[in-house]
Amino acid sequence: MPESTADPILSLLADRIVNQKVVSFHGEPVPKDIKAHPKPIHLSVGTPHHGFFPINGVNLDITLEPFGETTETVKVNKVANDATKELDIKAAFQYGPTQGHPQLLNFTKELIAEVNPPKYKDWDVTCTNGTGDSFNKVFGVIVNPGDVVLMEAYTYLPVCNYITNHGGITVPVVMNHTSQENPGIDVDSLTELLENWETHHPQLRRPKALYTIPTGQNPTGLTISQFNRAAIYNLAKLHNFLIVEDDPYGYIQLNDRVLKEEITPYQYVNELLPSSYIQYDTTGHVIRLESFSKTFAPGTRLGFVVGSSKIIKHMVKFADITSRAPSGISQVVVNQFIQAVGGVEGWINWNINVSKEYARRNIVLIETLQKSEAFKKGYMKVIEPDAGMFAIVELNFPPNEQEDYRSELQQLRCRLLESGVVVTYGSNFGISEEYSKKAKFIRLTIAAADDSSEIEEGMKRLGEGILKHFEQ
Ligand SMILES: Cc1ncc(COP(=O)(O)O)c(C=O)c1O
Incomplete structure (x- = not known):
């Protein structure tokens, strides 16, 4: 049965995505009354045994502050001692889950729950090959040819390619880019545009999404106020469009306090980091994109997307037929660094040091x-x-x-x-x-x-x- 498009969030999915079928060679489910052997021998999928991998272990020489000397060596084991947090060669060098290895995926969920928790329960995360890849997946699941995405008048232009590649159309939104006074998207102008859409753009469909870089915006370096974020979220709810919040710079705060005070991770999160649009979200209208490019390393090609599980589910399916899982080798490096510095708190500390x-x-x-x-x-x-x-x-x-x-x-x-x-x-x-x-x-x-x-x-x-x- 088709998923209900009466659901406001599901109604924003691209037609080709709704009930898209992904074929596999796993066959039909077996009858429920079959009593399967508890320890079957797997002669099924083509996953090389980890004994075939030419790497037995890796030492990561890590530093705790940018430009610092090596301070600690973190061992990546062939087989983890405790696989709850530790990612090992056996798993990371193997085919992995499309959404990301559980160790890293759980970290991203903990980070979101502690730093930017949505106001509803049914949210989910998927890891991606960096935000560039997240763009492809997000716009891939929502854009039909002819659909409109609103954009800040000055923005990270390559994102347009991912929208037009799926047949989408970009429409500018007025922003204040020349002063710290009420910076970013002009809410009055956006409100007027949405209220009078048919007059402004009689030949276009109503917008499906707004793409925005809320903090340390590229190119302006400016950050939109919390007040305006709340107002824009209300517009998204009222006019039923998604806010695609691209936030690769949010953790880098240039406020004097990072230099003058010994800021704790708790203070950093609660007093310095702006609240994501997703913190206002009660309805699933916000899709948040994070990246490990700017505060870990761009070559990891690793990022993640947070949003309503109704959307994430389709992004994972989309990944199954495009990129598949992000590189396990990247995931093991990032995960083992994060675990070595102390999980969420250690990661925030690292970001404070980067910000300094x-x-x-x-x-x-x-x-x-x-x-x-x-x-x-x-x-x-x-x-x-x-x-x-x-x-x-x-x-x-x-x-x-x-x-x-x-x-x-x-x-x-x-x-x-x-x-x-x-x-x-x-x-x-x-x-x-x-x-x-x-x-x-x-x-x-x-x-x-x-x-x-x-x-x-x-x-x-x-x-x-x-x-x-x-x-x-
Ligand atoms: C606003 C913005 N989004 C995304 C990216 C790309 O991120 P990633 O390296 O995760 O693909 C950049 C890179 O400069 C950027 O400025």
Whole structure:
């Protein structure tokens, strides 16, 4: 029998996903009265015995703070002593469950329950090959050709590819990207757009989802307020669309307190980390994406998705016919690090230590730019980020009639290349041509430099390049 599409959440699934059949070679269930042998010999599936694996053990030399020396060696055993938390070679190097190995999956659930608990019971998690892969799965299960996804006007543009790849259409939502005053999505404008959708977009269906980066937004580095999150969640409920919350930067807080105080994980979670949209969720309208890329390592290609089990179930099915399980080798490395540092609390501590380094770098970025002549002469405004690894600099270009600053940004690019600094340009983050044209900002990251002194030198070069651009 088809799943009921009267259910508001299920009604948001793509047609091809509802009751999708995944075939396998396991055959029909056997009659219930068959008394199976308690210890059968498995001659069934093609899982090589772990004796065939050429690795007997791995030593992970871990550090407890970024740029730290090795402080501890964590052994990955061929066979775990206690498999409740420990992931071993035998399991990790084997075919694994599509949702992720139970040890890591349980950690993600504990993390969510402690840091960002939804307000309803029937939520679930699935591990993925990083957020890029989560995009494919989330939009793969909800987007029919012609479906609409709302996006912040300036955003992490590659996400659009996953939406259009499934035939979806992206529509921009007005945001405040140039100040700390009420940053992020403009709630009044979103409300008006939704109330008058048919007038604004008579040829389009009503939106199925809103994609948003709520904390340390890419590209702006800004964080939307709790008040606005609550209001947007209410809109999602009222107009029945999903909020796809992409939060790879949420755990990196740049607040002074991380540098000035000895923050405990409890204080970090309760006093510094913003509450996810999912903490407002009573209905399953929020899908939260987390990634191990930014505070562990991007090469793990590991992330996870939290949401209503009604949606997660279909994402797991979708994974069965696309990526299958995330790499067990990545999972064992991440899991054994997390278990070695002490589970959820240790993971939060690691994130505090990561944040300390980012906060130090951020201060150098802001202060060096503010000392520059270009800043003092009013050629630029630095938008101070509060989380993550990006900051934007708004340039005070003279207004032009067409409101098109792309060639000015291109000229600035040449000056900055001459000055010896590479940045990213606002026009490359606009969700539509209109927003690309209007962008007058550049995006800087504090993530890639060797150290703070390299950031200082980069900011000096940036200041010089901007000065040259305005005065030549
Ligand atoms: C907002 C945002 N989402 C997702 C990603 C990609 O995450 P992952 O490495 O987990 O695929 C990035 C990477 O820069 C990002 O900025």
